[in-house]
Amino acid sequence: MYKRKSRKLDEPREMEAKVGIIKRADGSAMFKIGNTIAMAAVYGPRNLYPKFMQNPEKGILRVNYNMFSFSVSERIRPGPSRRSKEISLVSENALLSCLNLEEFPNSVIDVYIEILQADAGTRCAGICAASMALADAGIPMRDLVSAISVGKVGDAIVVDLDKEEEDYEGGSTDMPIAMMPRNGKISLLQMDGNMSKEDIKKALELGRNTCNKIYELQKRTLKEKYMVEVENE
């Protein structure tokens, strides 16, 4: 049976969140889980150019996921890659379900997710940061989005895999999930590896519990920022 050294199997790594870290952006946030750090900045809603991309019925959301070249142990080539394009797309779809873009015709909301330090679970950290940044920008949302990766390492179902667990010799499966915790709707579900139907059900249940914890942290962080503002006054 696979065992973890410093934490339980259903325990996520230590989390930290901050809001309003980038002054020039309309909204921004940082989300840290273990050694993974993601930053997100939101600009807009603003006018969309080129004009042919405008949609007079509703606004559009553009998400850009990027890893800094120094974020991993071996330098990665900066700029877009096949992987970062895919993650941008799935993050966009994960965030889109909580936004009501019909209020912003002909305009765009730009979300930039930057990974400062990567130790697995970067897309989940990115989505958590981005949803906080969207709330910080004052964009109407149905709910915040929380995300966590669950999976199977060896023969154990675990929550929040780190890089070491992802590369486990006994075989590992990684399944990132993003959800809106208020009604429990899932907006991102991917899987890399093999898992049985029963294992997926168990993993989803664990992920759901962890997402609720992240949701509490996100709400607390957002409230704290404005609470401080109110108290200082």
Place this chain on the structure above:
Amino acid sequence: MGKILIEDKSIAVPGEILAEGMDFLPAGGVFRENDKIIASQIGIVNIDNRLVKLIPLNGRYSPKKSDMVIGDVVNITFSGWVIDIGCTNFAVLPIRDATSDFIDKGEDLSRYYGFKDIVVAKISNVSKTNLIDLTMKGPGLMKIKGGMLIDVTPSRVPRIIGKQGSMISLLKERTGCKIIVGQNGKVWIKGENFESEKKAIDAIRMINNLAHTTGLTDKISEFLGGSENVQKKEQETG
């Protein structure tokens, strides 16, 4: 019978359930899902009898009819001027609402308002698709010359103006500056000298940062000290 799940005047974040039951009505910043009323923005909860409302703490300016706004000219077209008032879409100032002069076909419109000119205008109409029409016809609407323009949070503009304009008249009286506050969070200040303008800007920034506290008028009054006119009179008589 429904119930309120959050304290009045506390901070809510998107997705937070504020009230349950069909006898409560959702107003600005909230929405209804089944029988629950849920916040859609970060803001301060305001419960007025059966009405549940959220006063947003951030976000861009959302245009409303008959608001006075300050903006700059970003483009000139055949039919009028395109003006940036700091919300998502640009506003349009048509020729017929801009001036009562007769303008001939093909005349150079930059004679009236050129690029980067700053204008105080009133919103005459907002369409469902967020098209904004401006007008220059009304008292106090004009092109701005000189002075300084600063940005404040649009949701805090009511505090800068104060009840029946108490705060703004205090600022004008104590600093001797001309001040115009646009509902879109732009404030124009023009004084006789730099010192008085600086004082007014500091006071407005202070109001912007302290917008949620009570007794703000007293604090600002203390910050500004006595009025220049009063001091001058004291010197003359003393």
